[in-house]
Amino acid sequence: MPSTERDPLVPSANNDHSQPSKPTAVGPLEISRSIRYAILAGLWSATFLSVLIPSISSEFQKSNEASWLGTSYLLAVCTFTPLYGRLCDVLGRRGASQLAVIASALGTIGCGFAGNMEMLVVARFVAGMGGGGVFTTSSIITSDMYSMRSRGLAQGVSNLFSGLGLGLGGPLGGLISDFLGWRWAFIIQIPIFVLALTLITHNLRYMMPGAGENTKEVFKRIDWAGSLALLIAIGSFLLFLSMKFNEGLRWTNLLVITSLTLAVVFIAAFILIEVLVSPEPVLTPVLLRQKVPLLVGMSNFFVAVCTFSITYFFPMWFQTVALTSASEAGLHLLPNSIAMSSGSLFAGYMIHWTGKYKMINLIFGLFPFMGSLLITSIHENSGFFQSWLSIAPLGFGNAVVLQTMLVALLAHLPGDLIATGTGFAQVFRGLGDTVFDITISRPRILRQIVFPGQVSGVAVSSAIFQSKLDAELRKQINGPDAAEIIHNIRRSATLVSQLPPDLQRAARDSYTVALRYVFVFAACSTLLAYIVRLPVPDKFLGYDPREGQGKHQDRVSGPPHASTH
Structure with a gap:
């Protein structure tokens, strides 16, 4: 039928039955x-x-x-x-x-x-x-x-x-x-x-x-073999840590030998699968061969070691040395949570405003070290500031570090590796969290931890605490029942407040020394994290919002994304 003056110039989907309409694919920036x-x-x-x-x-x-x-x-x-x-x-x-x-x-x-x-x-x-x-x-x-x-x-x-x-x-x-x-x-x-x-x-x-x-x-396309190998490797390693250092089994015990052997075998299998077998590996090997992803991963690991060393042991100091209740001891972590939220928001705003991340990291990346030193010097007569706010620089600085390092990682990756790179950055923090949890979650039986080869940082933290606590208690507590008393004190932090005055004084002094060594280790860890990320280069991130072109350029300055399948 010929068109008339009343027909629309562009036929609508309702009028055109020859071809079905398809929704236009929309990209994330649109x-x-x-x-x-x-x-x-x-x-x-x-x-x-x-x-x-x-x-x-x-x-x-x-x-x-x-x-x-x-x-x-x-x-x-x-x-x-x-x-x-x-x-x-x-x-x-x-x-x-x-x-x-x-x-x-x-x-x-x-x-x-x-x-x-x-x-x-x-x-x-x-x-x-x-x-x-x-x-x-x-x-x-x-x-x-x-x-x-x-x-x-x-x-x-x-x-x-x-x-x-x-x-x-x-x-x-x-x-x-x-x-x-x-x-x-x-x-x-x-x-x-x-x-x-x-x-x-x-x-x-x-x-x-x-x-x-x-x-x-x-x-x-899912890397089933790599994921399964990683699961068995980590699970076996955690079982080894639990059996050997939490349960105190001998090195010759079959369960200890088997779990450690499985951990070594399957971590090797995971590496081989990722490098040689999997077409789309869960942990892209190319990221390990690039400077920025590797440095960011190492920095994240040491930051996690520092963070979890202090957030676990800091409340213990108030419970065993200052003799506060468990709930009040836990409240001393609240300034850390507030500082972390504030630091993350501050870092995001500064990156958005300046388009740079290197200088922010250099300045505020020292805050965790400063906070660790303040915590290291805490004592029974410390005032309100040191008792409640000494942990705040740690949370604020680590939040800035993690935020700027994530942006640095993404800024140096092509668009097709953004998702994989984000998971890569997270896994290093997860490793620190997991190993730390299993090695210190039951410190009552944990002995000095000595790993063949490279020693895990978080295991060192708990080993330092337990070995120093045991040594100090043995120096100060003597007598026929000393071994049992020391065992009970190490088993339960809440027991310290219930001890007789002489034993309580010995326990408080012992916890003070042991915890100070842990806090020094945390300070060294965060300093090492600072040194590791120094070579991460700066990179300008696009438009300057002060030039008045923010809305348009915000949509075009990001990494390229296809808007269709």
Whole structure:
């Protein structure tokens, strides 16, 4: 039929039945501001979730297995965190993020309804499978939606939420546990998971290159062999640490020999699979051959060693030396959480404003060392400032370091390695968290740790503490029952306040010496992290917001992204 003057110049989809309409693929830099904020709300709701696990082991009368509650979670986080970098490429950002949130939710539900300690440990492992993915996918998606210049600020706001979750999770979990029971500390999180999953599913629809065409192709591209080898290697190593140094078994024990052998064999197998076999390895070997990713990974590891050495042992100082309650001792970490959130936001703003990250890192990267020195010099008569605020420079500086190092890493990677590189940076922190947890979570039996070859930094921290504490107690406590008294003091920090005056004085002095050695080690670790990242070069990140062209250039100065499959 010929056209008339009343016909539209461009026929609409309703009028044209010859070809079906296809939605235009939209890239991450082209989505509307409202959609972007809705996506961030979903991501930040998930990262906010953090909870304390009080009184769980006593509920099941299996306090000797309590350490595996945290260890099982961290084992899963450490193993599956690097996998999410690849999953973001093969499943797409939405699929990987949904998987992470669902795994976290299922694990949390399992914790809330666990009938015994074994079920609880398994549920924590499932939650950890998603927990590492939530943080990794959040960082990757934030990197997608913002230019290199602006993503630091967006990531700073994201870290503000995770910092608040970390700081408020413990007190809120404790209150919920006291009034409703520990199960509700998990169950109460479920509506937030539902909200996060709904926001992500409805809004996270931008397109990225490389997603699998179908389910079969997606599963073929996942590095199953590498992930399994990494899981067995880390699990075997943690079992070795637990059996040898927590349970005190001899080197000739079959379980010790077997677990250590499996750890060595499977870490070798993991390296061979990643380098020679896997077409899309979970931990891209090319990153290990580049200067910036390697230096960033090393810096992150030493930062984690320092952070967890102090955040674990700092409250112990107040409980065993200052003789405060456990709850008050834990509150001394609150300034650290506030400082971390503030530092992350500050770093993001400065990167956004200046377009540089090197000078910020050089200046504020010394703050953790200064904070460590203040903590090292703490004593029983220290005033309010040193007791409560000495840890603040540590949190503020480490937040600035982690933020600037992430931006430095992403700035030196091509667009197709952004997701994998983000997972790469996270895994070094996860290794520090996991090893540290298993080696110090049950210090009551831990002996001096000597590893053949290179010694793990976090194991050294706990070994220093236990060896110095044992030596000091043996110097000051004598008599027929000395061995049993020393054993009990090392087994429980809460026992110190209940001892007779003479024994209490000896225990407090011994803890003072042992903890000071740990804090010195933490100071050395953060100084080493500072030295390691000095060669990381600076790089200008794009437009200057003071020139008035921010809105347009913010959309074009980021890494190139294809807007279609």
